[in-house]
Every structure is written in C-alpha cells, then in structure tokens.
Amino acid sequence: MEEGNQAMKLYSHPMSSCSRRVRLALNLKGIKYDCINITSTNHPELLKVNPMGYVPALVDGTIVISDSYAILLYLEEKYPLHSLLPQDLTRRAINYQVASIISSSIQPLQNMTLVNYIGEIVGPEEKLPWAQLHIRKGFAALEKLLMKYAGKYATGDEIYLADLYLAPQLDNAINRYKLDMSQDEFPLLIKLNETYSKLPFFQQKPKNQNHPD
The missing domain is CATH 3.40.30.10 (Glutaredoxin)
Structure with missing residues (x-):
C-alpha cells in the first residue's frame, strides 16, 4: 500500500x-x-x-x-x-463543519497549554470553568447541527470525518474536563458518546509505539 x-x-x-x-x-x-x-x-x-x-x-x-x-x-x-466523507454533498458539508467547529472553536480553547496558562494568570480554580465554558458552547452548536443528520453515527450509519473529531473531543470533555452533560441539554451527543464507548475501534490504543530517547 x-x-x-x-x-x-x-x-x-x-x-x-x-x-x-x-x-x-x-x-x-x-x-x-x-x-x-x-x-x-x-x-x-x-x-x-x-x-x-x-x-x-x-x-x-x-x-x-x-x-x-x-x-x-x-x-x-x-x-x-x-x-472519510459521505457521497452526499450536504452530509459532506456537515462533516466539514463538525471538524471546523471542534478544531477551531473547541479544541484550541481547551488545549492543556492554554488551560494551564489561564491557571497561571488568573488562578488554578479557573482552569476547569474556562475549558468547560468553551466546550459547552461548541457542543451546543454541534447538538443543533447534527440533529437532522445523525444516524448510528454523527452523520449517518457509517463512520466519517465528523466521528473522528467528535469521539476524542467527547472523551476529553467528560473524562479530562469533567463536563456535566445532561440528557436534556445534549441528548444526541450523549447517545453518540455511548455508541463510541462501546466500539473497540474507537478505544484502540496507539500501536507499534516507539519511545525515542
């Protein structure tokens, strides 16, 4: 190959x-x-x-x-x-939007480098609220965006680009930043996270790891 x-x-x-x-x-x-x-x-x-x-x-x-x-x-x-992209142009555009929202409006603002900097200049007690605020804002947009297009996965019944972005971000939000995701606020994202968490594909660890000196 x-x-x-x-x-x-x-x-x-x-x-x-x-x-x-x-x-x-x-x-x-x-x-x-x-x-x-x-x-x-x-x-x-x-x-x-x-x-x-x-x-x-x-x-x-x-x-x-x-x-x-x-x-x-x-x-x-x-x-x-x-x-990584569906044939349907509308769903393809939704995948691009999900990737953009996560990569430009969520992930950079909850990056550990920035979160730690917030802790240094404002106070360590502000680190989690800062990350949670920006994750929640992005998730609210994603919940609305995906409502019409989701199937088993984010934009249908196949794994696409949106899922590759969404699964790690959900894991970060819930497990690293302790975001309280209520069923009333994020019913679709909770459902998708449950699907991802049950599939071995999304749980795979890095393979063939080398640890440079």
Whole structure:
C-alpha cells in the first residue's frame, strides 16, 4: 500500500485528541504505520519534522505533514478506500463543519497549554470553568447541527470525518474536563458518546509505539 512498502511514521501522543483523530483514520483505512510516542514538545526528533513541536506529524517517505486536518485530507486523497466523507454533498458539508467547529472553536480553547496558562494568570480554580465554558458552547452548536443528520453515527450509519473529531473531543470533555452533560441539554451527543464507548475501534490504543530517547 505504501510507496516502497515502507510504513508511515506518525508522531503522536496518547492524550492528544488531534493525534487520536489521525490514528483513527489510519486504522479505519487499514494503513500500516509506526506510532512514535512523543511526550515533550521540545523533543529533538519531533522538532526535525515539525519545528512548532506539536503533534501529530506524519512522515510518508519524503513527505512530511503536520496538523491533523492536513494529514486527514492527505490520507483521504491518497487512500480513498473507506472514505472519510459521505457521497452526499450536504452530509459532506456537515462533516466539514463538525471538524471546523471542534478544531477551531473547541479544541484550541481547551488545549492543556492554554488551560494551564489561564491557571497561571488568573488562578488554578479557573482552569476547569474556562475549558468547560468553551466546550459547552461548541457542543451546543454541534447538538443543533447534527440533529437532522445523525444516524448510528454523527452523520449517518457509517463512520466519517465528523466521528473522528467528535469521539476524542467527547472523551476529553467528560473524562479530562469533567463536563456535566445532561440528557436534556445534549441528548444526541450523549447517545453518540455511548455508541463510541462501546466500539473497540474507537478505544484502540496507539500501536507499534516507539519511545525515542
């Protein structure tokens, strides 16, 4: 499948929702890859492929891509099997919107770097409220957006791009940031989270982990 039968390298972190999106896509498409577990943004090996020091970063032969959205679009174009996007243009647009809301309006504002900074300049007791505020606002938008399109999964009965973004974000919100999600407020997101939590596919851990010195 890969050029020269050489596996891709994914620089990842187990707690990174951005990395988890990419791991889910690679697994969904059945792409062979080596997962290199990075625990420091200053790690020299990571800085060689992404000077920003962020994960995920994908190395495919001579091609290096950072940013989860760019990686996912690259994988979709190179490996169209098990498409991340539905054929229906309306549902395809909804997938793009879900990915955008999570990647631009939720995830950056609950990123641990920013949350810890809020704790430093305002006070540690403000960290959780800050994250919860922005997650809740984004989830309210997603609940309304998906109401007409959800099936077994976010935009139908197949796993698509929206699910790859939504599953890690729900996990972060509930387990890391202790967001109280009531049935009255988020009935659809609760249902989707229950579906994700029961499927081994969404629980997969990084495979072929290497731990650089």
